[in-house]
Amino acid sequence: MLRIYNTLSSAKEEFVPLIPGRVSMYVCGVTVYDNCHIGHARANVAFDLVFRYLRHSGYDVTYVRNYTDIDDKIINRANRDGVPFNVISERYIKAFDEDMARLNLAIPTHQPKATEYVEEIIALVQKLVDSGAAYQTEGDVYFAVEKFDGYLKLSHRNLDDMLAGARVDVDERKHHPMDFALWKAAKPGEPFWSSPWGNGRPGWHIECSAMSMKLLGETFDIHGGGKDLVFPHHENEIAQSEAASGKPFVRYWMHNGFVNINSEKMSKSLGNFFTIREILENYDSEVLRFFLLSAHYRSPIDFSDQNLADAEAGLDRIYSALSGMEELLSKDGSADPSGTAQVANEAVAELTEKLAGLQHRFCEAMDDDFNSALAIAHIFDLIRSLNRVLADRNASGAPLTALFRQVRYEIATIAEVLGVLNTEPGGYLARMKSRKSSTLKIAVHEIEALIAERASARKAKDFKRSDEIRAHLLEMGIELLDSPSGTEWKVK
RNA sequence: GGCGACGUCGCCAAGUGGUAAGGCAAAGCUCUGCAAAAGCUUUAUUCAGCGGUUCAAAUCCGCUCGUCGCCUCCA
Numbered sequence: 103m104l105r106i107y108n109t110l111s112s113a114k115e116e117f118v119p120l121i122p123g124r125v126s127m128y129v130c131g132v133t134v135y136d137n138c139h140i141g142h143a144r145a146n147v148a149f150d151l152v153f154r155y156l157r158h159s160g161y162d163v164t165y166v167r168n169y170t171d172i173d174d175k176i177i178n179r180a181n182r183d184g185v186p187f188n189v190i191s192e193r194y195i196k197a198f199d200e201d202m203a204r205l206n207l208a209i210p211t212h213q214p215k216a217t218e219y220v221e222e223i224i225a226l227v228q229k230l231v232d233s234g235a236a237y238q239t240e241g242d243v244y245f246a247v248e249k250f251d252g253y254l255k256l257s258h259r260n261l262d263d264m265l266a267g268a269r270v271d272v273d274e275r276k277h278h279p280m281d282f283a284l285w286k287a288a289k290p291g292e293p294f295w296s297s298p299w300g301n302g303r304p305g306w307h308i309e310c311s312a313m314s315m316k317l318l319g320e321t322f323d324i325h326g327g328g329k330d331l332v333f334p335h336h337e338n339e340i341a342q343s344e345a346a347s348g349k350p351f352v353r354y355w356m357h358n359g360f361v362n363i364n365s366e367k368m369s370k371s372l373g374n375f376f377t378i379r380e381i382l383e384n385y386d387s388e389v390l391r392f393f394l395l396s397a398h399y400r401s402p403i404d405f406s407d408q409n410l411a412d413a414e415a416g417l418d419r420i421y422s423a424l425s426g427m428e429e430l431l432s433k434d435g436s437a438d439p440s441g442t443a444q445v446a447n448e449a450v451a452e453l454t455e456k457l458a459g460l461q462h463r464f465c466e467a468m469d470d471d472f473n474s475a476l477a478i479a480h481i482f483d484l485i486r487s488l489n490r491v492l493a494d495r496n497a498s499g500a501p502l503t504a505l506f507r508q509v510r511y512e513i514a515t516i517a518e519v520l521g522v523l524n525t526e527p528g529g530y531l532a533r534m535k536s537r538k539s540s541t542l543k544i545a546v547h548e549i550e551a552l553i554a555e556r557a558s559a560r561k562a563k564d565f566k567r568s569d570e571i572r573a574h575l576l577e578m579g580i581e582l583l584d585s586p587s588g589t590e591w592k593v594k
Numbered sequence: 595g596g597c598g599a600c601g602u603c604g605c606c607a608a609g610u611g612g613u614a615a616g617g618c619a620a621a622g623c624u625c626u627g628c629a630a631a632a633g634c635u636u637u638a639u640u641c642a643g644c645g646g647u648u649c650a651a652a653u654c655c656g657c658u659c660g661u662c663g664c665c666u667c668c669a
Contacts, residue, residue, distance in 0.1 A: 112598090114610095130669080138669090145669035175667075257664075263596040264665060306667085328669030335668095358669070359599095362662090370668065396617080397607065402599090402662075404606085412606060412618045419617080422631075449633095467608090476608050479616035486616095486633090493625095493633050565627055572629065583630050592630085 104159065104469045106324075107400060109332060109355040110256055114471055119323050120353065125161045127153065127324035128314040128352075130331055131213070133170040133306075134194035135179045137377040138201050140405055141328065141361045141368060147391055148358040148399040148472075149326045150207045150521060155468050158519045166317050167210040168310060169195050172217050172303055177292055187293050188217075201378040204387045206521045212317050216309035220295045223304045223312040226346055227284045227297075235345040239275040241287030241300040247280045250341045256355060257333040282338055284308050307338040311346075314339075320347040326356040359402045368405070376405070386534060389414045392522045395474040416482070417522070418534065423485045424513065425527035426492050431506045449490040454505065456487045460512050464519075474520065481516065481523075484509070538593035544578045553582065553589050 104117040119125045129149045132142055149167075156163045171191035180187040195215075216223075227243055230236035236245045247253045247261065254260060261280060273279070283305035288294035294301035304312075314322065320343070327336065336355065343351040360367065363374045381390060393413035397403040460480065467476035488509060495502055517523035525533070539546060552571050559567040572582050575591070583590045 132669080133667090141669040143669085148669090173667095257597080259597055259665075330664075330668055333664065334666090360663075360669075365662095367663075368669095400599095401607085408618090409606060415619095416606095416617050426632085473608075476615075479608065482616050489632055490634095560627080563627080569628060576629095581630060584626075584628090585631090590630095 105471055106354050106356060107471045108353075109357050110352075112258070115354070117354065119161065120321060123160070123162060125156050125163045125324065126166075126318040126322035127156075127163065127326065128166045128168075128310070128318060128322060129210075129325070130310060130327035130335065131167045131169050132194075132198055133173050133175060134191045134198060135173065135175040136194060137197055137379060139368070139375045139377050140363075140381060141375070142198075143201070143205060143378050143381075143390065144361050144394050144399075144403065145326075145328045145358050146202055146207055147205055147394045147521070149356075150205075151395065151399070151474060151519070152324070152326065152356070152472055153210070154208060154519045154521060155472060159465075163211070164318060165210040166212045166214065166314060168313050169198070169213065169215045170306070170309055171195065171215045172293065172309075173306060181291075191215075191217075204382060205378070205391050206387070206524065208521070214313045214317065216304060216313070219309065219312050219316065220304065222316050223308050224285075224295070224297050226312050226315075226342070227308065229346045230284065230342065233345065236284055237277065238299050241302060242275070242283055243285035243299055243305075244276055244281040245284050245338070245342060245345075246277055247282070247341065248278050250345050252344065253280075253341050254333075254337060256337050256340055259333070282307065282334065284342065307335055308342055310335070311339050311343040311351075315343060315347070320349045320351070322352060324354045324356060325352040326358070329357045329359055332357055358399045362402055362404045364406050365404055385410050385414065386537060388522055388525065388530070389417055392417045392478075395520055395522065396478055398471075398473055398475050400471075414534075418531075420481065420485050420523065421525075421527045421530045423489050423492065424510075424523075425531055427488060427506050427509060428527055430492070430495060431503065431510070447494060449487070449494045450502065450505065453484075453487040453491045453509070456484050457505075457508055457512055460484055461515065464516055468519070477516070477520065481513070484513075535592060542579060542593065544575075544580070549575065549580055549591055553591065556582075557589065 105114045106117045107114045127149075129146075131146075132138060146167075153163060153165045169191070172187065176187050176190050180190045183190065227236065230245065231238060231243060234246075235249050236243050238244075254264070261278075264280060285297060285299055285302050285308070286305050287299070288301045288303060292303070294303055314325070325336065325339075332355075340351050362368060363376070366372070366374060368375045378390075389410065393410055394403065396413055396416075463480045464477050467473045467480065470476070491502065491505070513523060552575060556568050556571040559565075559571070575582060576594070579594050581592050581594045583592065
């Protein structure tokens, strides 16, 4: 039974979709005016996980993630660069798509753009004006928050307290200081659409209501986004949507926690943010995704070199074990094509048992509000058992084809949900090696020449020279790994 | 000022009533010519502090201390 933390009730609730077997979910994507940062990566990975797990659980999921492609920030950027606004929005839609692809995000069912739904937006605003929930003033249309009873029910506040905070700009044209724009009159030179209130464009918030209700209906199951969107964005979406439809807008509101940079809040104004692109120059995209999944999606997560390095070490450990297994499997496969031969010992028994319970434990973790951190711990548990068998098997030489194939299958099943560990292990390790090699001050052919020299030295029992070479390479950041089949090297 | 979250081993991080997962780091041993990897063993009688409820609390309640977030564009 899946339980989801619902911001609306501040509690975990059993998940019961509106229509049995089907889930409708909407996630606030991005306003496309700049490259995405690590915070966007987190939010999108978090809801990608939700999407994948719901599918894995057997639901038919309709997942909508929007692009807000008309907005003040886009217009500002376009003016600065001296280009039409859609040059900016299209540029950053493309950049977003590329970034998300690198993070291995599944493609949502629909990816609507605000500018393609202006007709629906206008209709929605008109409906609100007609019902008295909104009012027009000098070409702008505002939503009257006092007309909506449930206002602030998501962020659990009240209007008086909000005003006491007193960072609300006073605008004489507003009936109430907290009223927000549904439609903005176009200033000279700004892009506009014609409307019953004159030329203008949608305000922020209304596009999400229009697109989600059009694609998912007036009431749908899950709406997600970053914690910072609770107020005002989602609060306003509720107000607009429910005032218009008279029905509950969303059943489960989900919000992911922030990314901190070295324990400080990351924000554009502080200037301490990293774009996804910058991070991927230094870290593998799978390591970044693995790192993001290593904490629960609602907890704050601290982005630092230390923490990324830890995540990388952990992922390396998993892939190394899997790679060792695949190597044996490729040998066993020919010796034992039926895959029936087995040896029974303690390690094998333990791995068999862990394997049998893996999917159950995985689902139990994920059912508890998508606890990916716990799910990953279960994988590490399995890897430990696998390593035990691997160590054993190296001694006994017994074929374990069937067991290893089962491990491969179970891992792949989980990998499909987490969106990590999808790479062929040898491929991952090679990728990491080449990434790290590019930072080395020594050429690969030189390393290999030294390894060859060391091999002959060892053959001649010249261990002094052999150790000199090992030490020299270690200084260069190269670690040598001797094995019966020869010497491998890796970047430390 | 209002609202809210959090404080678990050196670091990261699960655990929301039944007696402390997992990862990283560290130490010893096995293996190795020496190493590395891997395995084994060890590393929190204790969950910021103090009280309370309970047969039983990291988990519930209260207070104190500390950190952080939202209230303005923000994932």
